[in-house]
Amino acid sequence: MSSPRGGDKEGGRDGERQIHVLAVDDSSVDRAVIAKLLRSSKYRVTAVDSAKKALELLGTEPNVNMIITDYSMPEMTGYELLKRVKESPTLREIPVVIMSSENDPDKINRCLEEGAEDFLLKPVRPSDVSRLCGRMRS
Amino acid sequence: MESDRLQKLYIDFASVVFREGFLDNQYTQLQQLQDESEPKFVLQVGTLFLEDSGKLINGLRSILDQQDVDFEKLDACVRKLMGSSASIGARRVKNVCMAFHNSCKKGSKEGCLKCLQQVAQEYLLVKRKLETLFKLETQILAAGGSVPLLSQ
Numbered sequence: 001m002s003s004p005r006g007g008d009k010e011g012g013r014d015g016e017r018q019i020h021v022l023a024v025d026d027s028s029v030d031r032a033v034i035a036k037l038l039r040s041s042k043y044r045v046t047a048v049d050s051a052k053k054a055l056e057l058l059g060t061e062p063n064v065n066m067i068i069t070d071y072s073m074p075e076m077t078g079y080e081l082l083k084r085v086k087e088s089p090t091l092r093e094i095p096v097v098i099m100s101s102e103n104d105p106d107k108i109n110r111c112l113e114e115g116a117e118d119f120l121l122k123p124v125r126p127s128d129v130s131r132l133c134g135r136m137r138s
Numbered sequence: 139m140e141s142d143r144l145q146k147l148y149i150d151f152a153s154v155v156f157r158e159g160f161l162d163n164q165y166t167q168l169q170q171l172q173d174e175s176e177p178k179f180v181l182q183v184g185t186l187f188l189e190d191s192g193k194l195i196n197g198l199r200s201i202l203d204q205q206d207v208d209f210e211k212l213d214a215c216v217r218k219l220m221g222s223s224a225s226i227g228a229r230r231v232k233n234v235c236m237a238f239h240n241s242c243k244k245g246s247k248e249g250c251l252k253c254l255q256q257v258a259q260e261y262l263l264v265k266r267k268l269e270t271l272f273k274l275e276t277q278i279l280a281a282g283g284s285v286p287l288l289s290q
Binding site: 026027028029030032033036037039040070072074101102122123124125126 | 164167168170171173175176179182183186187190214217218220221222224225226227
């Protein structure tokens with residue numbers, strides 16, 4: 001549990017423990033694609049279709065090394081999820097990556113200012129996922 | 139050999155599909171992700187796309203049928219369709235969605251209706267292309283061959 005961040009041979013393994021990524025997207029297509037991209041990098045993936053379900057899971061499953069969430073979702077956006085995570089003393093250390101199909105500089109800056117680790121434009125590519133390897137919470 | 143013939147048919151058909159812009163390199167990226175752990179990944183994602191898009195387009199139609207169009211709600215739907223079409227590589231659908239998004243931002247019902255017609259048409263066209271590709275893939279595998287990786 002205390003391995004150095006990103007310091008392992010395989011992308012998805014941190015010492016003995018498989019890195020766990022929580023993917024959040026209300027689009028079933030995008031959820032399937034991001035989950036597959038992450039699994040191809042040997043990460044353990046839990047994919048949910050709403051920010052509400054993401055928060056419920058985070059309340060019960062503490063071992064999440066990264067959250068990757070779509071920005072535009074009904075009821076609670078990815079930005080609102082980001083804010084809730086960063087306001088929480090127990091969750092704030094989890095890196096949060098935002099995905100969006102819109103290249104909106106205001107939106108991007110807002111997310112980065114709120115503490116997002118990165119902002120990915122959809123469609124997400126394998127190279128985007130490789131880039132995240134060193135940013136997982138250890 | 140039957141699988142060779144089918145593979146050539148598949149490549150020839152796919153070349154036209156790519157050349158005419160129905161699909162782009164994102165589709166190839168999805169093919170490259172397919173592996174033994176999920177051997178039908180592209181078929182599954184493609185099927186999800188076709189089902190979800192059909193529902194989204196019906197949703198867009200309902201919103202535009204209202205006397206007072208909720209352009210925010212409409213735009214949210216359009217962006218969802220734009221996102222998933224980009225994720226599968228359905229370039230022509232994505233491009234129409236971009237124009238649709240602009241019409242939503244302008245609050246132009248006339249513009250949106252025109253875009254709806256175009257997106258519905260492009261959806262039907264790409265649906266036929268994808269279904270043919272999936273059918274050929276199934277036939278190639280049944281004949282003992284492997285599905286060729288496509289490129290733009």
